[in-house]
Amino acid sequence: MKKIFYIILLFLFVLVNIIQAQDVILKGIIIEEGTSEPLPGVNIIIKGANIGTPSDLEGRFSIKTKENDVLVFTCLGFQTQEVKVGKNRVLNIQLKPSVSELEEVVVVGYGTQSKISVTGSISTIKTDELKQSAVVNLSNAIAGRVSGVVTKMISGQPGNDDSKIFIRGLGTLNDNSPLILVDGVERSFNQIDADDIETFSVMKDASATAVYGVRGANGVILVTTKRGKVGKPVVSFSIQGSIQTPIRTAKPLDAYNYALLKNEAIRNDNNGLAPGNENYYYSSDEDLQHYLLGDSPFTHPNNNLIDMFMSKTIPQAQTNLNVRGGNNIVKYFMSLGYLYQDGIYKQYKNQDYSTNASYNRINLRSNLDFTISKSTEVGIDLNSSFRSRHNIGVSSRFSGESTNPEYNNMFELLMRQPANYSPLINPDGTYGNGKNATIYNPLQIVQDGGYYHLNQDVLQGTFTLNQKLNFITKGLNLKAMIGVNSFLATEQSLSERPFMIEYDKYGKYTNNVLSEQLAIINSGTDNDWQRIYSEISLNYSRKFGDHAFSALSLYNQSQNFEKSQVPTGYLGFVGRATYGYKNKYLGEINVGYNGSNQFAKGHRYGLFPAFSLGWVLSEEGFWKKNIKSIDFFKFKGSYGEVGNDKIGGYSYYYIQTYNNGNANFGNYNFGITPQSYSGLLEGKLGNDQVTWERARKTNIGLEMRLLDGKMSFEGNYFYEDRRDILLDFSSVPMVLGIGTPPGNIGRVKNTGGELELSWNDKIEKFNYFIRGNISCAKNVIIENGEAVQKYSWMAREGQSIGQHYGLVALGLFMSQEEIDQSPTHIGNVKIGDIKYMDLNEDGVIDEYDERPIGNSNIPKVQYGATVGFEYKGFDMSVLWQGAALFDVYFSNGAVWEFRDGGNVFEHHSGRFNPEDPSTWANATYPRLHDGNFPNNHRKSTYWLKNGNYLRLKNIEVGYALSKKLLSKLPVSKLRFYVSGTNLLTFDNQMTFDPETENERAYNYPQMAQYTLGVNIQF
Amino acid sequence: MKKSLIYIISISCCLFFVLSCERGLLDDMPLDKISNTDIFKDSSRVDNYVMGLYTYLPGVYNRFNGEAMLSSATDESTQCLSSFELKAFNDASLQPTSHPDQIWASAYEGIWMCNNLFENIGALYASTSQLKKEIFVNETRFIRAFLYFELVKRYAGVPLLKNTCSFDDDPNVPRDSFADCVEFIVNECDSIIQSALPEIQPESQMGRASRVAAKALKSRVLLYAASPLYNGPSIEGLNDPILGYGVYDMTRWEAAAQASSELLASYPTVIALYTSGATPQLKYSKLFYTPASNKELLFVKTRQKDNNVEKINAPVGYTNARGGVSPSQNLVDAYEMINGGDVNPDNPYSGRDPRFSASIQYNGALWWSNRRIETFLGGLDAQDASVNATKTGYYLRKFSDPAAVIYGTEVTALHYFPYFRVGEILLNYAEAMNEAYGPEVDHYGNGRTAKWAVDELRKRVDMPILSVGLTYNLMKEKIIHERQIELAFEEHRHWDLRRWKLAETELNKPLRKVIITKTNDISIPYSYEYSVLENRTFLPKMYLYPIHSGEILKNRSLRQNPLW
DSSP, X not given: OXXXXXXXXXXXXXXXXXXXXXXXXXEEEEEETXXXXXXXXXXXXXXXXXXXXXXXTTSEEEEOOOTTOEEEEEOTTBOOEEEEOTTXXXXXXXXXXXXXXXTOEEEETXXXXXXXXXXXXXXXXXXXXXXXXXXXXXXXSOTTTSTTEEEEEOOOOTTOOOEEEEETSOOOSSOOOOEEEETTXXXXXXXXXXXXXXXXXXXXXXXXXXXXXXXXXXXXXXXXXXXXXXXXXXXXXXXXXXXXXXXXXXXXXXXXXXXXXXXXXXXXXXXSOOTTTTOTTOOOHHHXXXXXXXXXXXXXXXXXXXXXXXXXXXXXXXXXXXXXXXXSSXXXXXXXXXXXXEOSBOOOOOSSOOOSOEEEEEEEEEEXXXXXXXXXXXXXXXXXXXXXXXXXXXXXXXXXXXXXXXSOHHHHHHHHSOTTSOOSBOTTSSEEOOXXXXXXXXXXXXXXXXXXXXXXXXXXXXXXXXXXXXXXXXXXXXXXXXXXXEEEEEEEEEEEEOOEEEEOTTSOEEEEEEOOEEEEEEEEEEEEEEEEEEEEEEEEEEEETTEEEEEEEEEEEEEEEETTSOXXXXXXXXXXXXXXXXXXXXXXXXXXXXXXXTSOTTSSEEEEEEEEEEEEGGGSHHHHHHOOSEEEEEEEEEEEEEEEOXXXXXXXXXXXXXXXXXXXXXXXXXTTTTEEEXXXXXXXXXXXXXXXXXXXXXXXXXXXXXXXXXXXXXXXXXXXXXXXXXEOOTTSOGGGOSBOOOEEEEEEEXXXXXXXXXXXXXXXXXXXXXXXXXXXXXXXXXXXXOOOXXXXXXXXXXXXXXXXXXXXXXXXXXXXXXXXXXXXXXXXXXXXXXXXXXXXOSSBOSGGGXXXXXXXXXXXXXXXXXXXXXXXXXXXEEEEEEEESOEEEOOGGGTSTTGGGOOOBGXXXXXXXXXXXXXXXXXXXXXXXXXXXXXXXXXXXXXXXEOOXXXXXXXXXXXXXXXXXXXXXXXXXXXXXXXXXXXXXXSSOOSSOTTOOOTTOXXXXXXXXXXXXXXXXX | OHHHHHHHHHHHHHHHHHHHTSSOTTOOOOTTSBOHHHHXXXXXXXXXXXXXXXXXXOOOSSOBTTTBOGGGGTTXXXXXXXXXXXXXXXXXXXXXXXXXXXXXXXXXXXXXXXXHXXXXXXXXXXXXXXXXXXXXXXXXXXXXXXXXXXXXXXXXXXXXXXXXXXXXXXXOOOOOOHHHHHXXXXXHHXXXXXXXXXXXXXXXXXXXXXXXXXXXXXXXXXXXXXXXXXXXXXXXXXXXXXXXXXXOXXXXXXXXXXXXXXXXXXTTTTSOXXXXXXXXXXXXXXXXXXXXXXXXXXXXXXXXXXXXXXXXXXXXXXXXXXXXXXXXXXXXXXXXXXXXXXXXXXXXXXTBOHHHHHHEEOTTOEEGGGEEOOOBTTXXXXXXXXXXXXXXXXXXXXXXXXXXXXXXXXXXXXXXXXXXXXXXXHHHHHHHHHXXXXXXXXXXXXXXXXXXXXXXXXXXXXXXXXXXTOOHHHHHHHHHHHHHHHTTTXXXXXXXXXXXXXXXHHTTSOEEXXXXXXXXXXXXXEEEEEEEEEOOOOOGGGGSOOOOHHHHHHOTTOOOOTTO
């Protein structure tokens, strides 16, 4: 690893030496107003001549000028200043930080705009904030930091922990994921090194997304990476180490309590078996005594698997080295990042290979900009990422073959296996084997069970050309870009199984034997694809007095090549025109015209227009005179149409198809020596009318800045009407005998809003800030093509997407009379079982009594607040994040007792015990059953949990060494910090994390993280 | 400077030109997808299409969740697992929304495929021979008729779709009357019987439709149609044409007898009972795993060699065995003694009908690796041996090939499930003859009476033939009993008890088991204790399956079956 660092450093420094010296006539130093901080990287340009130079690291500059020249000093974040050269030979300039944010630039689709002129709804995250959480996966860093975004982190597995991201909640019954572009090309941002990111913006309304046409309706996330800046090379180095620990793990009962509850369940079920006699799992008093005393660990084991196999401190390390700088010819940003994340399982001895889960990542990036002539710039970006993911190989007990290794059943196994299931190692040193064919021996898996390894290689390259066409007309610019993404994943797995035999509780070896399977190594490609994107555009931007015009016209196309598929492609034209009068009246028209080959000829192209208006009241004379405390006040509104063509991969719904049969279905054998004949199977009818979804979006917003910019506020209200959602005709009866193709029949309305509020101030040298945001989105299904339901409460229409449906639980049955007087429940219901409401009053509890229960599974409200300060080099920030108005449904092994031969947990101790009336009144769990009991195990309010949570998502405390101290060191910046992520969670204290989505909750748990790090700049 | 600029612009434009001129970015057609026109011009693809049709034939053996047999929805057996879908039949918790034996969708999918073939077969290349075309059409006809009967025996009258529906057709299709459905299936069989399809497929093509298969289907359809469930008022006592004929008519039994008699015309030359076996037990058991030179199999579900049946159902004492079906004491009790006497309570398994040991693994039965089955408590295969152990004290033996091996170096075997076999046809004939003419009336003048047909089966396994002079009622009982024994686990009893309207009596009886304990007495090594394993409930509405409630909601012309 070290070697790579040195090589990169050497390479970077060679490049830096290209910077040339210049002649000297006018010299000076630029500092920030009111301080003695020198300002590097200020652009000094001779007005009208397009000749310029930047200031160096100490703020010094020198330039060859004439006496009547005017020098223009510009720097991002500072007010531009013009100075006449006159007789000056030395100029000491003080630049004012820009208060009005007039110069602040926002990334918009296919370009940038000054923030003040934006009329769409766009929110951004500062890159410092993204870095704060010390997360590996950037999709997990945005929760609570940006408005209008709902995130859900499903799993904490290294390398497989992407959050689900929804912009403004859910708008369609199909894929709701947003379009994500990195540096203008569709790419994933999850695995980018946080140090590489310059801007992170979320495009929310029609005005901001219409240019993406058929792909913009779910919102768009634009990420740009850092680029070079004119100035001496700045080398930044950061390194951080973290310890992760699971937020929450299940708490299975010990062997004694397991056996007690199992006996109780067997007696409850009274399944015709004499206690202690025939049923293997029934424990005698003697057995119970052994479990309690633990005096016979082989015949009566008590394995605490969670403690034995799960680690509480999981290390993670991340480091980044980058250099940024440039001169008149080349500007560069280069970065190398390395990450290592260990897995959750304890390391057991295995002489041959590692079985623990882990994740390694190397990211390399080089963004270069070359100035070829006064009017021509060329950019070459290269980015590559090499990732490898390692995991335990869980192999099938029967065949020894690796089965779906990414299915995380090691964690599930630790939860499911009862403490007294079987000794992990038998007295003779062989591995223990249990009776239940679906429960494996975890020790065997971690020691001799093989592994699964996945390598992913990402290569991305972008070439851009920027040509000013001032010779045609001033302000005209041509840009061309070609971007290529390529992805390759290869996998390898090793599976093996040693000899295993059951040693039963009577102390004898049984014939329940699994013979040894020698190692098998499998390998293959997991996934590979390539995408080629290109665009060419003309940009025009010019001011005529008080009138500012800009226009964009752009052509783009992209083509995707994926394994064994006809290439899919898009092409599109984009147009935009903006007009501003005195930065007071603003107007904008955006148009996307797109085509996609997923649709039939004649239905391939669509036009998506949007327009928006803005009115900056604070620029009006009357405002300036009368309202002093509000510096800036803008109304904005937009309306437009955007499309969504995410209808499910390789679809081609417009043609009728037949499928080739396979060995399981479709192929047939004939003859007394069976000869296989290949068969054809029915597919779906074609529907050449299939086309994209169309969203009509309205946005109304208000932006304010008060009290000399100390306080700022933005509020947005939106309304979206999504039509033509592609759905299957569920109202077509099966008797027609053929799958009907989906049609554009669904309709969903989605409304909501966002508020962002921030306060920045300082009390002498104590700088502090408070920022908060809250987003709400509520959707209603207007049409989903469903058949008319027997009862109104069964209808999905009128409800939210992801709404839970189930029975209404009325508590537990307390007496036989109550059961006799109640409607018929399923199965042999006794006291202590769940009682349900009979909605249709037909005397039977059945599926007709299922109605919407609780909220949907996606939060309707998500919020976050950050408080921070900076004082004499110390800084601190605290982020709270939460979500509300959603419910989580857990089932199966996650909450139910003895599920599929499985386990019982702490929450089962509160069960209703029919033999002990003292437990009846306060029972928190129904009567226990040995296995599935359909009445209790139905989706109902009993198993639904309110998911609302509030998290102390992040605290970071840092200390930056002062300039004085630093002057003795060869570094320009040095900052130490400690941070913690997911420190506290306030919720309904479920066994699992509220963000877990899988109903069985066997996903790898979410992690809390404690980090120590240092940033150094040279 | 200007020059270099123009140079750059022209290069970039050329680059774009090159990229954009790749022929039609959006014109890539998904040519890997097969369309109707692709299929129906080329007879080899039609071949594949017809192969695909065969897979719509219903599944066999342990077809429910890969574990359970339909027998476990009757008094024949239960499953070793504590929960299995079919249990809904036993505790009457069936729901119109979740039905374990739901075939509606797949049957109509297959029917659509058949109809689609009839509509497009004309498009074949002219070089395709007329004979080939006729064979395609008649195989397809047979599969459609078969699928329709699968629907009719579950639901009674169903919508008869003889053409494909297009996207714009009215999806509200009503049910046709039971009589029309039966008539349609029988007419289809008749035209297949007249067609160019071979009378019997050669052994290399075993499993394909043939004229005998059509005759067998016709025999069964007419037998079912003549049975009490349909040949008379409905279960609510109504004359409802969708559910049945409403009024009893003896001629329906005559038609059923006639159909079976026509098929038996070639018995025992072209079709015959399988009798190649050293012992009576082997003559019966081998017929299920020996398709070669087997004239008994009229139409079978073919598949690759495997050992799934063995693995799923084997006694758990064998490695890899999964217990599977647990035959009931109720069924065991039904096997007669060879000598016609009583069962010896101390040695209940000796001297029984040879079909007993051919069908059921009992304590002491000799099986693989020359080992005896141990279902006594503490034995290798006993109730307490593992979670997959038997619930009743018995395991299923029928269909299992003793030459197959499920552990170590596995050995596979052929398992062709008989949809139709001569044994069934003889019983169909016996039943229809007894109903139409009486036990010993030689209506066709060929000596083949109801008694003759039953005796043919009993003779194969060396069981004494029926005594002469049985009354109609006694004969009826004998035939019911013979069907239970001869056709056990072949998915017959489930339907037989329904069509006889006997399910209410038989399927409300509790399912029983045996617990066997080893004694210290060498002369009487085991003691047997019989007890109830579980109570069973059968409600009158269960005579017919419910149509999925979603289907009723979507198709406004579709009527639900009574009492659902």
